[in-house]
Amino acid sequence: MxxxxxxxxxxxxxxxxxxxxxxxxxxxxxxxLNWWGxxxxxxxxxxxxxLRTAISVDPKGWAHFDYVKMPDYRWxxxxxxxxxxxxxxxxEHIGQPxxxxxxxxxxxxxxxxxxxxxxxxxxxVEQQRHLGMTCPSLYDxxxxxxxxxxEGRHLxxxxxxxxxxxxxxxxxxGEALLERxxxxxxxxxxxxxxxxxxxxxxxFFMFTxxxxxxxKFQLAALAESGFDPLARTCKFMLTEEAHHLFVGESGISxxxxxxxxxxxxxxxxxxxxxxxxxxxxxxxxxxxxxxHYSVTxxxxxxxxxxxxxxxxxxxxxxxxxxxxxxxxxxxxxxxxPVMEVVGDRIVTRQVPAxxxxxxxxRDDWVKDVQGGIDRWNKVPEKLGIPFRFTLPHKGFHRKIGxxxxxxxxxxxxxxxxxxxxxxxxxxxxxEEDRAFVQSLMGRVAEPGKFANWIAPPARGINNQPVDFxxxxxx
Amino acid sequence: MSTADIVxxxxxxxxxxxxxxxxxxxxxxxxxxxxxxxxxxxAEICNDCRACVxxxxxGAIDNWFPIEKGKPWSVGEQFSWDELPAAAPVAxxxxxxxxxxxxxxxxxxxxGGPVAAPWSAExxxxxxxxxxxxxxxxxxxxxxxxxxxxxxxIRHIVLDFGGVHFPLLEGQNIGIIPPGTDAGDRPHHVRLYxxxxxxxxxxxxxxxxxxxxxxxxxxxxxxxxKGVCSNYLCDLKKxxxxxxxxxxxxxxxxxxxxxxxxxxxxxxxxxxxMRAMTERRRRRIDQKEGGELMLFxxxxxxxxxxxxxxxxxxxKEFIDINFAFSRVPNEPKRYVQDLIRARHDAVWRQINxxxxxxxxxxxxxxxxxxxxxxxxxxxxxxGDWDRLLPQLREKxxxxxxxx
Numbered sequence: 001m002x003x004x005x006x007x008x009x010x011x012x013x014x015x016x017x018x019x020x021x022x023x024x025x026x027x028x029x030x031x032x033l034n035w036w037g038x039x040x041x042x043x044x045x046x047x048x049x050x051l052r053t054a055i056s057v058d059p060k061g062w063a064h065f066d067y068v069k070m071p072d073y074r075w076x077x078x079x080x081x082x083x084x085x086x087x088x089x090x091x092e093h094i095g096q097p098x099x100x101x102x103x104x105x106x107x108x109x110x111x112x113x114x115x116x117x118x119x120x121x122x123x124x125v126e127q128q129r130h131l132g133m134t135c136p137s138l139y140d141x142x143x144x145x146x147x148x149x150x151e152g153r154h155l156x157x158x159x160x161x162x163x164x165x166x167x168x169x170x171x172x173x174g175e176a177l178l179e180r181x182x183x184x185x186x187x188x189x190x191x192x193x194x195x196x197x198x199x200x201x202x203x204f205f206m207f208t209x210x211x212x213x214x215x216k217f218q219l220a221a222l223a224e225s226g227f228d229p230l231a232r233t234c235k236f237m238l239t240e241e242a243h244h245l246f247v248g249e250s251g252i253s254x255x256x257x258x259x260x261x262x263x264x265x266x267x268x269x270x271x272x273x274x275x276x277x278x279x280x281x282x283x284x285x286x287x288x289x290x291x292h293y294s295v296t297x298x299x300x301x302x303x304x305x306x307x308x309x310x311x312x313x314x315x316x317x318x319x320x321x322x323x324x325x326x327x328x329x330x331x332x333x334x335x336x337p338v339m340e341v342v343g344d345r346i347v348t349r350q351v352p353a354x355x356x357x358x359x360x361x362r363d364d365w366v367k368d369v370q371g372g373i374d375r376w377n378k379v380p381e382k383l384g385i386p387f388r389f390t391l392p393h394k395g396f397h398r399k400i401g402x403x404x405x406x407x408x409x410x411x412x413x414x415x416x417x418x419x420x421x422x423x424x425x426x427x428x429x430x431e432e433d434r435a436f437v438q439s440l441m442g443r444v445a446e447p448g449k450f451a452n453w454i455a456p457p458a459r460g461i462n463n464q465p466v467d468f469x470x471x472x473x474x
Numbered sequence: 475m476s477t478a479d480i481v482x483x484x485x486x487x488x489x490x491x492x493x494x495x496x497x498x499x500x501x502x503x504x505x506x507x508x509x510x511x512x513x514x515x516x517a518e519i520c521n522d523c524r525a526c527v528x529x530x531x532x533g534a535i536d537n538w539f540p541i542e543k544g545k546p547w548s549v550g551e552q553f554s555w556d557e558l559p560a561a562a563p564v565a566x567x568x569x570x571x572x573x574x575x576x577x578x579x580x581x582x583x584x585x586g587g588p589v590a591a592p593w594s595a596e597x598x599x600x601x602x603x604x605x606x607x608x609x610x611x612x613x614x615x616x617x618x619x620x621x622x623x624x625x626x627x628i629r630h631i632v633l634d635f636g637g638v639h640f641p642l643l644e645g646q647n648i649g650i651i652p653p654g655t656d657a658g659d660r661p662h663h664v665r666l667y668x669x670x671x672x673x674x675x676x677x678x679x680x681x682x683x684x685x686x687x688x689x690x691x692x693x694x695x696x697x698x699x700k701g702v703c704s705n706y707l708c709d710l711k712k713x714x715x716x717x718x719x720x721x722x723x724x725x726x727x728x729x730x731x732x733x734x735x736x737x738x739x740x741x742x743x744x745x746x747x748m749r750a751m752t753e754r755r756r757r758r759i760d761q762k763e764g765g766e767l768m769l770f771x772x773x774x775x776x777x778x779x780x781x782x783x784x785x786x787x788x789x790k791e792f793i794d795i796n797f798a799f800s801r802v803p804n805e806p807k808r809y810v811q812d813l814i815r816a817r818h819d820a821v822w823r824q825i826n827x828x829x830x831x832x833x834x835x836x837x838x839x840x841x842x843x844x845x846x847x848x849x850x851x852x853x854x855x856x857g858d859w860d861r862l863l864p865q866l867r868e869k870x871x872x873x874x875x876x877x
Contacts, residue, residue: 055732055761059500063528066594066731216494242494243531249492250532371493371510378489378556458490459533463597 010076012057013160024163025077028174032156035178036071039126041148042133044070048472049145050461052243054078057236065462067472073149077160080235088226090322090329091315098228102165106314110227111166113316115173116190117218118158119180121151123194124207126182131204134441136451140201142461142470143247147208150240157233165229192399193295200437201454202255202280206292209248210369214299216241217320217365224318249372250457255280256376257455260383269387275436278452282380282387284437287429289389290410293369294397300362302401303338308357319357320364336360339394341402344414346395366394397428445471482538482602482639483546484515484522489557491534497526509553517546522639573605573664574649574722581666581875582725590870591724592831594731596673598724599641605664608651608717609638613710614682621777627689628743628780629708630670633716634682640718642669642683644750645726645833645873649719652703664719665703668835668875670746672754686746686780726833726873728754732763735830737821739810739844741772742780744836747875749781751833752793759792767793768817768824772810772840774801794820810840811847818851825851825862831871838876 008026009015015022037045048069054062057078086098102110125148135141155177162170180187183195193211198204219241223234259279263269271281301308311317312331319325328334334353339346353360370391377388393412395403407420410427429437444451448467460466486497486506491513498506498513505519506526526535537558541547547559582588591598603609611633620628633648642648649664656662670676671684689708690701710716728736728751736755738748748769755767773779776799785795796817798808814821824830825848834844849859866872 055763059525059529061528064732066733239496239499239529242492242496242529245494246492246531250490368493375492461533463533463536464593 007076010074010078011160012078013164015077018164021164024171025160028159028163028171031175031178032075032152032159033071035122036125036152039122039129039181040152041070041125041128041145042130044132044145046474047145048474050142050464050468050470051146051149052462054240057081062236062239063462070145070149073152075149075153075156077156078153078236079229079232082228082232086228086231088315089224090318091226091313092330093226093315094329096226098226098231100228102227106227106316107166109311109314110230110316111162111169111173113222113311114158114161114166114230115177117222118155118162118173118177119190120194120215121155121158122177123180123182123189123191124198124211125151126189127194127196127198127207128204131198131201134201134443135445136201136454137444137449137456138447138470139450139457139460139466139468140251140454141445143243143251144204145471147212147244147247150244153240154237157237161229161233191299193299196295199434200441201251202285202288202437203292205248205251205255206288207248208244209252209372210289210292211296211299212241212244212248213365213368214296216245217361217368220320221317221322221361224322226315249375251454252285253376253379254455254457255285255453256282256379258453259285260380260385261455263385264383269385278440280437280440280453282385282389284429284433286389287427287433288437289373290392290396291428293391297362297366297394298398298400300365301358303359303362304351304355305358306355309352309354312354312357320361339402341395341406341414346412346414362394366391392427397424445473480540480607481543483517483541484520485537485539485547485552485558486513486515487534487537487558488512488555489534490532492532494531496529496531497535500526500529507549512553512555514549514552516549574666574720577666577877578722581877588725589867589873591727592729592734592870594729594734595727596643596730598643598646598721598727600646600721600724602640602721603719605649605651605661605719608719609635609640611635611640611716611718613712613714613716614676614680615712616708616710619686619780619782624775624778626742626774626778627691627708628778629687629689630684630780631687631707631710632671632676632682632684633718634680635718636681638681640681640683640721641673642671642721643673644669644728644754645747646721646723648683648685648721650703650707651717651719652706653717656702662702666722668743668746668750670749672750672757674757678757686743686749688743725870726835726875728833729829729831731829732761733765733829735766735768735824735827737768737770737824737830737832739770739814739832739834739836739840741810741836741840744840744876745771745780747835748833752785752788756788756792765829766824768796768820769793770796770798770810770813772798772800772836775799776802809843811843814844814847815850818854821848821851822855822857825857825866828869828871832866832873834872834874834876836876841874841876 007015009029048067050065051068052063052065053074055064056062057080088094088096088098128148131144132141159174162173180189182189188195198207219234219238223231223238225231259282262274262277262279271283274281331354335350336353336356337348338351338356338359340349373389373391380387392410393408395408395412396410398404407415407417409415440453447469450456456466460468493513498508502525503519503521505516507514507516614634615632617630619630620626647666647668649666651664652662667685669683670686675682676684687704687707690704693699736751740748752767776782796813798810798813800807800809852859852862
């Protein structure tokens, strides 16, 4: 179904036929625009950005490129096409027709799931709002803004569900989503990782590579939901999410590339020398990886979770690629391995798979992150540099779950508080590391020019050349 | 190996791909698959529909490599790659045929050579099939466009490409090779025809295109002469086979961005690309992308004007049509340049609109008159055409194709 852009709120859900809902959303819209003006990207109201806008949700139409002034971006409501006769595909309701309306008994649970997902979207825009001022190139600036407008659209997607299916409660949640602020002491965003700062582009790339990948897996699990409007919404969001992952993975890869080039050119791996030459040494990149990986891992929650079990049994949130998995979609008797700490040893024990669904989704995510790390490692390999990036142990630097009360080294050894205090500076970015990375950040906004600490991309956006004017300033 | 033995294989660049699964999810025929290392396209299943291309966030999907026919890289081979094998993309390996290069250079001479395509134009496929390896199209229809009494016999010919990949954009040309040999026993030269149908075909859902052909019965000086290719084409019947090469042309293309406008100036069969572009926009009316269409169309009389009927049916708010007839009894001769002058306010506004792209197609003779009329419009509004034209060219906003 094509998207009607003549509407005040572009949509493919035939909003015009439901006047009450349309009015409610039109009432929410100015609040959103105010929020965007106040908390969206800094100083950008006049910039024209070469953005991708969905003009329909089919493959040919959803990636339409054009210059857009960001405040004029057409945020709208797009759901993936409805699948005829879709069923609930897991849990105790398996085989029943998928729900088009919220089942009464799951109302508050579903609302909580949607609000939690929805809250991350504006949070990341807030976290990233100053980055445009220090972009390493117009190409990167454009990618940042693309990510930002799409996170804004994802907020719309969730608010639509709240308004359309949760009545007055939903509308109030919609308002609250615009009121919480990332990092605010009194009214913070719901999840911890979304209250961290994204102060520099290295953090931004790590965030989009690792934390947006959590988004991918959460959305993928919700795209399996028996509540059909949620499934269709998340399915379309996933298509957009892929670009965010690309920005992160290629961003770090280009940083590695640049550092390795300087290492080869000057025949040195001395971090101090490399820093003096204005690139980020590989061990510092590893520290940032450790930090973002561990903080994001907490987003999956505790390893053993009765909430996760009931989400599944009730048909609200599935496993990653649920419908592609084998026969068992009830998990009545299946088991899943989960780590456990016994004294100072880490052992693995089988638990009911139903209670371990958080851990399973985390493991799927870990595998996906590892794939990206392997691709990063091809860069030093190709240039003959022996350094390789590695993921720290799952229990490293965790605040939630069985490792929450412990200290683990990146290798997975349980260590004392004293040893942690002594060593953590080798594993996580220190204030000095952060200050150094911050010192590299300066705005490069000339077409085709790139900051010294990052290599140009292999390919431009939408087949445009790398030196294309991705952002125009008026 | 002749160029006929070379085909293109769709490949994903493993050095750029982030394994996001979007392509596999999108592919309607399940030609894309993956292992722990790579996402790959199975050449035996891929039907080149390209649905996977726009959603790819990285551009990794956008690779077509020349390979020897019948010997594609297997899925297993692709799984083992860290990067694409060393080979140049297809378009660079098959050179534009000499005849085509000459014709193109003549057609664009009026503007001092080809101007780059608009920035938002779709990326065209070019030179997929050469004279050494033409494809065979089937005539799906051949309709007379001009009135029975009209002196000119202009025809709308629909060619079907069947299952052979032949992507076309509005403004591109196809080459037709008439059968047989000339007086010197040499094969006939190729003739270029601008497509008159939009990118999704004359009939959407079918792999076909339309061309506009005028039966040539006299030369430019009016001496009787029988055009080899035009007569061959005009006499074709449904089901006949035609040798086609191309596609050609990477510059006379329409902009795709929302809000872009078109000013189209044509005479006779020069209307073919204008009809293609107009039809493209008409089929997308529901998208409400904005932008204006303005057409200046010259012919001797209404019944000699191809597509006169269908044009008259288009809503006024969709397209601003200006007909100029030079041979209507009891009426003064009017040419397109007269109408451009008469509509100087609108024309001046469009010239100054960064989103308006101007296209000129028809007989060589019209170039000078049109150029003069633009100069007059500019003068009337305090502008300088000689200063403006280079700027229009630089921004790919002025395109000429004359013959």
